[in-house]
Amino acid sequence: MNPRLYAYLSYADAPGALRWFSDLGFTIVSRQDGEAGQVVHSEVRLGDVVLMISSNDAAYSISPLIGRSTGRGLYLFVDDVDAYFDRALTAGAMSVFAPEATEWGTRRARVLDPEGNEWSFGTYEPGSAW
Incomplete structure (x- = not known):
């Protein structure tokens, strides 16, 4: 079996996060809701990208933005950076x-x-030659 990497993210407002992902172009392929509107587990897909999204189960801290980065984030390889950037802003992201x-x-x-x-959109495909 070839190893695969799948990211999971939890959100204070997971239903709102799922709307943001939908507005960005992801499709919600599964969703299991729990009590009081909590998202126990969900999966979103965009092409070959699959992310698992749930509601926070604790009061997690997000790394603060220092300069141009939080020091950690996700990188989405896309062919049209401008379009994804615009979609993200329209859906409520901060530039x-x-x-x-x-x-x-x-x-x-x-x-x-x-x-x-933190989300980066780029045309560099990791693993490819520069």
């Missing part, structure tokens, strides 16, 4: 930096989702 050209010939942008998680 960290607008789409820009990089010194190695790719394009990138960064936002914080509505709960402060």
Whole structure:
């Protein structure tokens, strides 16, 4: 079996996060709700990307934005950085930096989702040659 990596994220407002992911272009492929509107488990998909989303089970802290980064985040490889950046902002994200050209010939942008998680959109595909 080939190992695979799947990210999971929890949100104080998981139903709101699922709306944000839908507005970004993800499809909700499964959702299990619990008591009082809690999302026990859900999965969203965009192409080959699958994320697991749930409601927080504790009062977690999000790393603060220092300069242009929180020091951790998710990177979404896309063909149209500008379109994803615009969709993210329209859906309620905060701009960290607008789409820009990089010194190695790719394009990138960064936002914080509505709960402060860092998302980068870029045309560099990890594992490929620069």
